[in-house]
Amino acid sequence: MMKNRSLVSIDDLSTDEVLKILDEASEFEKNPVQKLLEGKVIATLFFEPSTRTRLSFESAINRLGGKIVGFSDAGVSSVSKGETLHDTIRMVSNYSDLIVMRHPVEGSARFASEIASVPIINAGDGANQHPTQTLLDMYSIRKTQGTLDNLNIFMVGDLKYGRTVHSLMMAMSRWNTTFNFISPEELKMPEEYKLYLENLGLKYYEHRDFTDIISRADIIYMTRVQKERFSDPIEYEKVKNVYVLKNSMLANTKPNMRILHPLPRVNEIHTDVDTNPKAYYFEQALNGVYTRQAILCSLLGIK
């Protein structure tokens, strides 16, 4: 039972619970407008701006008839008056049935879940966890591939700092997944994650070049290579145009292959890919609404 529990990390969920959320999300996809949250107040506390995640949650809540209180910028909340997170959470617990929280400090969501009297959904705590993103990624993978098992997943770009790729890799390692990591040397997958896969006996391959190797992929998960991650700006200049996906590169890819991206995109997927049926990133964002509807209802014990 997930009722009254918080969702802080994807590891908080058993595999059965993950699958149950994905199943319920597909029900919401068929019927997204239901009055299941009528009379409920959901707090959305965004201590740092995240337009995409916040709008996705608010859309999910609105379509289910729930009401929203909260803020989208810590500057307009009492945080700017020096209130601690502890006090903010204790207070908002009194006003709402569930709290969705994004906070720049790592571990803040776990801490909030220990002091709140209502469930907390972690909508990102610094570089640490963002479990609803992982669940919507998994929903998109299962929906497009029909399964989560025996897939070949390519992750491209910033694999060192990318929170989404780490969480997705960990989550997909519950199934027999083959991983291919394409990144510049400076941004390669950290050792601890590779060791984790080795201990599970899962196969992974690392590549520096973004080549025809992608013809083996079932999923290509693109991420942004950010300039500020490089200590040497010359290194960034060298790689910034290497990890860009263009339509011409997709000719030999498998028919079932789909391209995912957590968004926002800058230039790492050329706009000429957008009309290719293998481009799936905008649908992926829409899936986020259904997935979050399923998560909200599960934690509130509705349905």
Added chain:
Amino acid sequence: MKEPKQLSVSAIQNGTVIDHIPARNLFKVIQILGLDHIDTQITFGTNLESKKLGKKAIIKISDKFFEDADINRIALVAPDAKLNIIRDYEVVEKKVVEVPDNIIGIARCMNPKCITNFEPVTTRFRVVSKKNVSLKCHYCEKITNQENLQII
């Protein structure tokens, strides 16, 4: 001339002797065990010669006997510590410290962006490696290793 052989710290009748504490961590051990708040007799010696540790410290606490769980809290700063339980000037039991599975409220998380370094939160870690002590923060999930270990 023959060197005079004598104990640097005198013997106790009943209580606990904690030996093989790295000299630099003596005061951390005192702090972790709360020895600055107990009212029985305590003697300690520090910067004593030790083949194993270079300089070691020793603490003798009269009329005080520790639970294993309490004494294991010093494992982070004195992993080689040995305990002698004394009754009537005799060593009746010897114990070694063991790194516990969880560390609560002793160590600081090395991640400057962790919530425990922003708000008054009791730190909590799961010990992921006992040999070269490595702690995983319950909150930010980052690893704090031996070299970066700080006692609160």
